[in-house]
Amino acid sequence: MPAVTVDNILALPRIPLPDATAVARPVKTVTTAPTGFEGEGFPVRRAFAGIDLSSLDPFIHMDQMGEVNYAPGEPKGTPWHPHRGFETVTYMIDGIMEHKDSHGGGGTIGGGDTQWMTAGAGILHIEAPPEHLVMSGGLFHGVQLWVNLPRANKLATPRYQDITGNKVALLSSSDGGALVRVIAGEVAGHQGPGSTYTPIALTHITVAPGAALSLPWNPEFNALAYVLAGSGTVGGGGSVGSASIGSASAGRPIRMGQTALFGRGDVIDLAADSRGESMEIFVLGGKPIREPVAMAGPFVMNTKSEVVQAFEDYQAGRLGAPTE
Template identity: 40%
Template structure:
């Protein structure tokens, strides 16, 4: 990965107002692993166009203990998995198969319907090791909910790396700090990992009227005009207005602030969801369930797909 060096200056004099800071809930997912989830929760249903954000908490697995998400269906949206530590093996009913390691990303469009699994690699399951990652669900507009499923495997060396004084970023999708992330998206989205060192500050440009948020998974920082504290496993949600996101890390911080920045154009359409399906109406959800039960989303076998 080639890292570009940038001197960032404010794209506007305005600082985007902070709307709220949300603490993650802790819940069990997949085969029984714990996640931190800032949304959806009773206090925050979604951040249009984003439907869900999970942090798979850092766990040092003993041999034979690592758990993942066995085969399950999706329809109507996209899943984005960002591995921070460990290895995840993906397989799906469209015939895609991939192994992603530290810093790698997979962007799967469920679209018309897909069965997939995300499991720790055979090595991690056999030998043990640390697992840590993030998963983001991205909504699709009604005209694209039934699009053909696709899989984008994005190795870390393909992400757009950029750095400045006291900070660095890996851009997965969208344009940020003059670089373009490699992921192809259906609507305007920015998705990036941003790391800021102690004593440094950063202004992050966001398009006017777009949803924007910063999720901290390590360290703490001051955000917004008032400098409210954003700690690990918390999400800072900003207003859909104008101005830059402002993040500052105290000089006496124990370590760097590590975060995920998400921003996107709201879709502003009705949403109906049930478990792994996200559509626009209840009738479409019922159709998705029927299609899955009838086997119309395919299946995964040990050696391929059927």
């Protein structure tokens, strides 16, 4: 799972240890993602299945795409399809994906890259592996997240952000046991490259076997953590004194394919099991929008009538047209 790594993690900016008054966020639930298929048939895990939408706010949906090792001729993508009223964030860990949209955006993303598409008023797009990857096969692994847009930005002009892996902010835990990649938002005073309408933070964290991390987190944000690989514990309780940083005994067990929903607090405690592989974990959160959500298929609006209008606009060709 390469994504973005460094030769010397100790040369990176360090995340400071929390002070004695910091409160570790408790774990409210741990859920297991069911498996399914998306697009033309690539396997996914539905990371947010079973979690109430109000607890996810401002997020709507998240899939772990793969991890799958395709044989030649097997790689699959999605056909042209519409979106309105939210943003799609595609983060590639392994493999390559090509994107194209009807507003002129698009590009190719690989390990550690992020494609951030604001559908806004409406857009058509397509996601597919490049032809050479279809011919050769290979490893494919990534995450796609849907971020809701506030009412005032539902009909924003569509835009596309191509965030290459070398733009991501890289941080180290105080002892070098964890690598934190900040894709968007601010973590421990360091800003990720992604530009967002909704205040959020997105991180991909690698915690080495037996290592732990207390991650400072905006107390106004909710917090979720999805395990991409490995296992360990998450969460804590009460004040975080320096002697209890990352205390595994206080955490909830978690493994690949599970999502933790956290309660309120100042820091998120993560610890990897001492045996086996590193724990790869996608930690995200944001400031809730607290607006009504009406969604159907590829549209996320505030009212049912707005969703109906979106379908009518799509059928009438008002969301754009596929391009060559």
